Amino acid sequence: MTITTGAPPPTHNSPVALARGFLTGGVVGTSLAALVVGGITENAPLFATGLVLPAIYGLLFFLAGMPRRGREAAVVPRTALAVIESLKAVGGESSDVPVRFELTVAPDDRPAYRVQITQDINLVDLPDYRPRGVVVVQYPPDRPWRVRIVKRPTPEWEDRAASARLDSVSGTAGVAAPPEGYAFGFVVLLGLLLGVAAVVLLFRADLFDRDDTAKPPSAVRPSVSSTSSTTVVSSASGTIALDPGQSLLDKGELDRALDSLTKGGDTRQALTVVVQERLLSVVFSPAGTQTPGFDPSALPYDRFPALVKEATTALGVRSPRTWQITADRPTGSLIIRIVVTGAEGTASLEADGQGKVVRRAPAR
Structure with missing residues (x-):
């Protein structure tokens, strides 16, 4: 049975209740989306908005309900x-x-x-x-x-x-509070979805273009190669680092990497050249000194893959983990040394300036 006394009790389907439900859903959706998008894009003001917005809305909701609570208490x-x-x-x-x-x-x-x-x-x-x-x-x-x-x-x-x-x-x-009804739940859900959509649309560029903006600018890539890499050159050294999934032993990669370090006609002599899977490092001879050096472009780069293959397969290292090629000229003749490490130990071989093997040291 229903008991009525004067004006009917307020229901959740009244215009004011529906508007309040829509606003509440919008605040919840906006706050959650701001926290997620702000965290992904590292946008501190947006993330802070997601924390502060519910507190401000809660305070305003409390203040707006004071007259009604006063009337009810009276x-x-x-x-x-x-x-x-x-x-x-x-x-x-x-x-x-x-x-x-x-x-x-x-x-x-x-x-x-x-x-x-x-x-x-x-x-x-x-x-x-x-x-x-x-x-x-x-x-x-x-x-x-x-x-x-x-x-x-x-x-x-x-x-x-x-x-x-x-x-x-x-x-x-029995007597119970008026049911919320489907309309109230619908407007709350609608407000939540619109709040989420508003944040995502406003910050869609930061959210979906992060990978493009995070890549190194094209100016740091070698101009002579389409390979993705990072180049650092100073007066004393130069370094080329390839991205994961690439190797300096791939055909032509060593030549292109060296060209990017010596672009502009740099003819400085090198003291040491070190080659790893994705890293090429050159230490240049100081200008105006008589330190023995060599032309880094004269190295037999076409022989490097074969030398690495022999060092990783024929010297007792069955499970190679790392390898490194070092070229230097300590006593007047150029020496190319390949060192391989693995579970079985360390093995090495040495070659002359033409890439011919002159010494082998099996794993021990």
Whole structure:
């Protein structure tokens, strides 16, 4: 049964409630999207917005609801007797235990009705509540489902409760808060989706173009090669580093890498050339000194793959982990040394300036 007193109770399908639900969904969606997008794009202001926005909205929501709460507090509650149909503790580990009551409320000026409530009851007072016991309750006139048990009623109502005998009513006479309805849930979901979409669209460039912007600028790549690499050249040395998945032993890579280090007609002599899988390093001879050096472009680069293959397969290293080629001129003749390391130890071989093997040192 439905109890009405004057104006009908507000429902979640009213225009104000729907607008509030849409705004709440929009704030939640915007906040979540700002946190995710701000974290991915490393945008600190956007990430901070995702943290601050719910707090600001919560404060505004609280302030906007103050007049309504004031009006509700000014309404004098109705007092009535009620009989406990059933009760059940639903949790809690403190001195106050949440108890779910099913009550039959019997107002003096209207028909009795059923209602379900949950109220905290102190453990000391819990034995005072039992099925078929009569209690004193209060509720707002316009919201009869908001029933609260009066723990310390006035002497007059306490005497009435002690002598009253109330009949139960059927469950069909129950009263409950108005349901939210499908419209309210729909506008909340719509607001959430629109909030997410707004953030993603506003920051789509930062979100989806991060890989392109994170790549090194084209100016640092060798102008003579389409291979993706990083070049660092100074007065004393030069370095070429290839991206993962590439190798300096690939056909023509060593020649292109050396050209990028000596572009502009640089004819400086080299003291040492070191070649690894994806790294080429050249230490140049200081200008104006008589330190013995060699022309790095004169090395037999076409022989390097074969020398590495022999060092990694014929010197007892069955599971090679790393290899390194070092070319230098310590005593007047150029020496090319290949060192291989693996689980079996370290092996090496040496070759002359034409790439001919002159010495082998198996793994030990």
